[in-house]
Amino acid sequence: PSVVNRIAAGEVIQRPYSAVKELVENSLDAGSTSINVVVKDGGLKLIQVSDNGHGIRYEDLPILCERHTTSKLSTYEDLQSIQSMGFRGEALASMTYVGHVTVTTITEGQLHGYRVSYRDGVMEHEPRPCAAVKGTQIMIENLFYNMTARRKMLQNSNDDYSKILDTICRFAVHNVNVSFSCRKHGANRADVHTVGTCSRLDAIRSVYGASVARDLMEIEASDDDPSRLVFKMDGFTSDANYVAKKTTLVLFINGRLVECAALKRAIEVVYAATLPKASKPFIYMSIMLPPEHVDVNIHPTKREVSLLNQESLIDNIQSAVESKLRHSNT
Numbered sequence: 001p002s003v004v005n006r007i008a009a010g011e012v013i014q015r016p017y018s019a020v021k022e023l024v025e026n027s028l029d030a031g032s033t034s035i036n037v038v039v040k041d042g043g044l045k046l047i048q049v050s051d052n053g054h055g056i057r058y059e060d061l062p063i064l065c066e067r068h069t070t071s072k073l074s075t076y077e078d079l080q081s082i083q084s085m086g087f088r089g090e091a092l093a094s095m096t097y098v099g100h101v102t103v104t105t106i107t108e109g110q111l112h113g114y115r116v117s118y119r120d121g122v123m124e125h126e127p128r129p130c131a132a133v134k135g136t137q138i139m140i141e142n143l144f145y146n147m148t149a150r151r152k153m154l155q156n157s158n159d160d161y162s163k164i165l166d167t168i169c170r171f172a173v174h175n176v177n178v179s180f181s182c183r184k185h186g187a188n189r190a191d192v193h194t195v196g197t198c199s200r201l202d203a204i205r206s207v208y209g210a211s212v213a214r215d216l217m218e219i220e221a222s223d224d225d226p227s228r229l230v231f232k233m234d235g236f237t238s239d240a241n242y243v244a245k246k247t248t249l250v251l252f253i254n255g256r257l258v259e260c261a262a263l264k265r266a267i268e269v270v271y272a273a274t275l276p277k278a279s280k281p282f283i284y285m286s287i288m289l290p291p292e293h294v295d296v297n298i299h300p301t302k303r304e305v306s307l308l309n310q311e312s313l314i315d316n317i318q319s320a321v322e323s324k325l326r327h328s329n330t
């Protein structure tokens with residue numbers, strides 16, 4: 001059973017950045033306003049995420065890393081209308097099958113925190129009292145230590161740190177009221193750092209640079225005709241001056257960091273037709289949909305989404321982007 005668990009866990013946590021995404025989502029779910037990430041060796045030696053959220057209660061620690069332990073879901077109806085990001089209670093458990101997990105946490109009003117380590121879903125020892133500041137710190141050490149082939153592949157790939165950084169950049173742009181930082185272990189400068197109280201454009205500027213923020217236009221679209229899909233979209237998209245080698249689509253649906261290849265392609269098509277010289281745009285887009293229209297359960301890593309009425313939604317967004325581009329072009 002341990003081998004089966006490990007294989008399943010390796011599906012949920014495919015790369016170091018998938019672990020980072022899960023940890024950051026947990027921190028956001030815990031109401032954090034400050035999230036700091038430290039990474040060693042592309043995440044293979046160490047991933048450490050510290051937050052100032054509500055912490056984990058002592059009595060929840062023993063089962064924290066059991067599969068399907070979640071504090072975010074109580075009924076089947078909840079599953080239909082999930083608002084918090086996590087709901088499967090699988091992420092932390094999975095990490096304990098493919099890495100060494102240590103949790104340090106303190107809840108409101110406690111004099112001290114607790115620290116406990118996990119392996120293969122279970123606590124290695126009773127939680128030990130320790131000094132702690134507000135919130136939770138989760139450390140994953142030696143990720144994939146028991147998956148030789150995966151570790152070898154990642155050791156040679158070298159771009160895991162940039163994937164992690166990219167993930168944090170996206171979260172920082174969407175969550176403008178949360179301060180984010182990400183650094184390599186031992187470095188005294190962070191590679192991304194946001195202040196946690198700024199406008200969207202300021203966040204984009206501090207994460208992606210002034211040259212990206214300068215060329216952005218606001219976009220929005222909505223459709224509240226009750227006979228059709230109900231949705232709201234807002235964001236920023238680059239103008240004719242933004243020239244890049246590849247498209248960046250920072251996409252959040254109902255507050256979740258996702259990817260949607262079909263939407264990305266549809267936007268590229270609009271740019272190619274209207275601004276051929278600037279046909280690799282930068283887009284930040286936040287879409288709100290009735291939760292029952294979003295299937296986030298499609299893949300354990302929950303990154304690529306599938307949407308109900310995807311075509312009409314994409315059509316609608318395409319025309320919003322297109323009319324913006326046409327106006328800017330004249």
Ligand code: ADP
Pocket residue numbers: 022026027030051053054055056064069070071072085086087088089090091092093136
């Ligand atoms: P899920 O997020 O799907 O509930 P996870 O395995 O990611 O499952 O986390 C399990 C549980 O651990 C969460 O439901 C939450 O109660 C708790 N938890 C994890 N990380 C944090 C954190 N940073 N702050 C507070 N609670 C946390």
Ligand code: MG
Pocket residue numbers: 022025026085086087091092
């Ligand atoms: Mg989670």
